[in-house]
Amino acid sequence: MTVSRxxxxxxxxxLSNVSLKELLKDKVSKEELNLIRRSFEIIGDIVVIDIPDxxxxxxxxxxxxxxxKHKNIKTILRKVGEVEGVYRIxxxxxxxxxxxxxxxxxxxxxxFVDPTKVYYSVKLSGERERIARLVGEGERVLVMFAxxxxxxIVIARLAKPSEVIGIEINPVAADYFRKxxxxxxxxxxxxxxxGDVRKILPKIEGEFxxxxxxxxxxxxxxxDLLEGKVKTGGMIHYYxxxxxxxxxxELPEKVMRLFGENRIKVEVKNIRECGNFAPYVYRYVLDLxxx
Ligand SMILES: C[S@@+](CC[C@H](N)C(=O)[O-])C[C@H]1O[C@@H](n2cnc3c(N)ncnc32)[C@H](O)[C@@H]1O
Numbered sequence: 001m002t003v004s005r006x007x008x009x010x011x012x013x014x015l016s017n018v019s020l021k022e023l024l025k026d027k028v029s030k031e032e033l034n035l036i037r038r039s040f041e042i043i044g045d046i047v048v049i050d051i052p053d054x055x056x057x058x059x060x061x062x063x064x065x066x067x068x069k070h071k072n073i074k075t076i077l078r079k080v081g082e083v084e085g086v087y088r089i090x091x092x093x094x095x096x097x098x099x100x101x102x103x104x105x106x107x108x109x110x111x112f113v114d115p116t117k118v119y120y121s122v123k124l125s126g127e128r129e130r131i132a133r134l135v136g137e138g139e140r141v142l143v144m145f146a147x148x149x150x151x152x153i154v155i156a157r158l159a160k161p162s163e164v165i166g167i168e169i170n171p172v173a174a175d176y177f178r179k180x181x182x183x184x185x186x187x188x189x190x191x192x193x194x195g196d197v198r199k200i201l202p203k204i205e206g207e208f209x210x211x212x213x214x215x216x217x218x219x220x221x222x223x224d225l226l227e228g229k230v231k232t233g234g235m236i237h238y239y240x241x242x243x244x245x246x247x248x249x250e251l252p253e254k255v256m257r258l259f260g261e262n263r264i265k266v267e268v269k270n271i272r273e274c275g276n277f278a279p280y281v282y283r284y285v286l287d288l289x290x291x
Contacts, residue, residue: 015068023065028058036062043115043122044102047076048092063096075099077115087170088119088217107132107154111180118173119147124214127274127285128154131237134287135159135210142208142229143167144197144222145215149177149190156186165191167200201225212237216283224262236266236288241277247284255286265291 015023020040021033028036032055040049047066051059056078063076074097081091092115094100101114106125113120128151135141137160143152146166156164164186168174174194181190193200208230213219216239223238230236236259242251252268259266266288275283 020065027061044104045074046102047073051078059095092116109153109157109184112176113148123275132158135161138162139209142211144213147173149180152190153184156189167193167197169196207231210235214239216240227263230290234290238286241281267291
């Protein structure tokens with residue numbers, strides 16, 4: 001390798017440690033700098049960033065600074081609307097590049113995603129690994145609201161389940177899910193079902209050892225479907241939003257009551273925060289044992 005190539009690599013390594021604000025400080029005013037967000041999300045080779053309207057005129061400078069820090073980024077998306085609708089997708093404006101499909105790597109799995117068409121969150125990758133480590137050999141697992149398949153595929157690759165069924169209503173996400181199953185060579189284990197959990201689950205025969213409900217926005221509306229679907233001693237991973245105070249004081253009782261009202265007796269084994277949703281509102285997962 002030539003000296004100049006070596007110095008270019010070490011230069012880009014150095015810049016990757018420099019903050020976005022630091023890279024922009026000579027190009028924008030102090031007031032503008034204060035409005036620019038410190039962090040952004042990297043999904044494969046796509047960056048997703050929040051740029052407030054007051055500084056949107058600086059988007060080219062911001063894109064340039066991001067590209068200095070991360071040389072292999074092909075597209076930069078500005079988030080212009082919050083995650084919404086049944087498919088839970090945010091709205092984006094492309095501020096650099098064109099291609100909105102990418103491949104994400106997590107836990108030795110590869111996943112095709114297009115954040116403008118499907119839900120996917122890098123931040124939940126630790127939670128996916130945690131769940132996969134809980135799955136015992138030979139378990140039959142159901143993932144409701146499966147998206148492009150990250151939970152189902154990580155479980156199939158990291159654990160030894162006998163079967164993982166994932167149900168997803170967004171046809172584009174279900175297409176990615178099928179593609180991702182093939183990409184990760186888990187066709188023998190993972191079954192993708194496209195459609196509404198409410199219509200599909202009652203038709204699936206037999207009990208599961210473990211059911212995941214990874215959509216905190218709607219999970220509570222689907223608890224009634226679970227009666228007779230989980231073995232005694234089996235687990236349900238229930239995701240929900242709550243404030244910190246509510247979590248400490250009321251959440252376990254509230255969730256046990258909700259399941260009890262739906263004739264499913266559960267014990268809360270664990271509560272874990274996995275990301276915040278809005279100021280003072282957090283995403284929690286409750287690991288529930290069916291008793
Ligand atoms: C918050 S996303 C989570 C996706 C995935 N579990 C993940 O973590 O990447 C919720 C997903 O549930 C899907 N969904 C919403 N309502 C549904 C329903 N009634 N039946 C099946 N899927 C549904 C949405 O399309 C979306 O992909």
